[in-house]
């Protein structure tokens with residue numbers, strides 16, 4: 377007898393437990409599906425069942441098993457169904473850009489076509505008896521690589537002298553000479569650091585380092601602003617972007633996408649063709665208020681005429697300076713445009729104090745010599761080089777790494 381009663385009692389216990397477990401499972405299932413009972417149409421099919429099911433379960437479990445019921449079931453599924461719904465759609469995970477150090481090494485092989493300069497020179501210089509025709513070929517190679525007339529003459533003289541004095545054809549020794557002479561031309565002594573730290577202004581307040589990006593459309597300016605923001609983020613800087621290229625509507629959208637990927641805010645106008653200076657002003661103001669380290673401002677810089685350009689960039693600079701001094705003006709130049717690019721560079725340098733150059737599209741061009749030419753022409757250093765379309769294909773320029781890649 378006792379045995380049967382015990383068995384019957386057990387069955388009841390199991391039944392109660394089963395109700396509790398099945399009920400609990402129903403609650404868990406709806407949460408597991410995204411916890412959005414609010415989205416389910418009330419009283420219809422599965423949704424209605426789900427809602428009433430959970431409600432019933434709550435009552436049942438309260439009565440039958442008390443503490444076994446999940447305590448939050450009441451609030452979640454009946455009174456405040458929104459509580460289980462995320463407030464906003466899930467933001468995409470932020471990307472982690474590659475640190476600045478090591479980028480040039482990774483991108484070295486992208487200089488392959490410029491590297492043809494090094495290999496041609498090495499081949500000619502390693503000939504036993506270098507003829508005048510060989511020297512002419514060397515000169516032509518340098519000019520074709522856009523090194524510029526002046527630097528080409530200097531390099532020719534230095535090479536003639538040193539190769540003669542050394543009297544060697546040993547490829548390793550010739551390579552060392554070439555490397556040293558090219559490095560001298562690229563000028564490792566130039567200060568290539570980027571002003572990317574806030575400075576304390578006259579008012580005793582910290583001001584973000586404000587960087588204006590200028591250059592002709594199509595050189596990769598907007599892309600470079602995005603890439604530079606990533607590089608600064610990788611270096612633990614707080615960055616804010618200003619979309620002051622209000623001439624091309626898509627530029628602000630482009631910038632917003634770059635910013636979103638790494639959690640960098642973008643200040644833009646909601647009106648096409650807005651005053652670029654006003655956008656730049658708002659960006660720097662927002663950057664100050666947010667206490668960021670760097671504000672990067674993309675500009676349109678249309679080269680319709682010099683006076684127009686001067687007006688636009690001059691006004692942006694003046695207006696921005698009311699919020700924070702302009703720390704840098706980076707000129708973005710397309711390395712593939714050769715002499716045309718040099719002329720553009722000169723116009724920009726005439727209207728605004730350029731503090732550094734970003735050479736884009738250095739991948740896949742044989743015109744790497746433009747590094748030398750543009751530095752000579754403007755007297756300012758190349759600070760960054762663009763070596764591809766990937767988001768982290770922008771590297772701080774390192775003369776030694778660059779020359780090593782050329783004469784590898």
Ligand SMILES: Nc1nc2c(ncn2[C@@H]2O[C@H](COP(=O)(O)OP(=O)(O)OP(=O)(O)O)[C@@H](O)[C@H]2O)c(=O)[nH]1
Pocket residue numbers: 592593594595596597598599600621624627676735736737738739761762763764765769
């Ligand atoms: N291969 C290569 N392409 C690049 C590099 N930098 C930029 N680009 C490409 O150049 C094209 C033009 O870039 P944008 O940033 O739109 O040019 P922009 O100068 O801002 O043009 P505007 O906004 O009209 O002034 C894009 O397709 C970029 O991906 C680089 O270093 N290498």
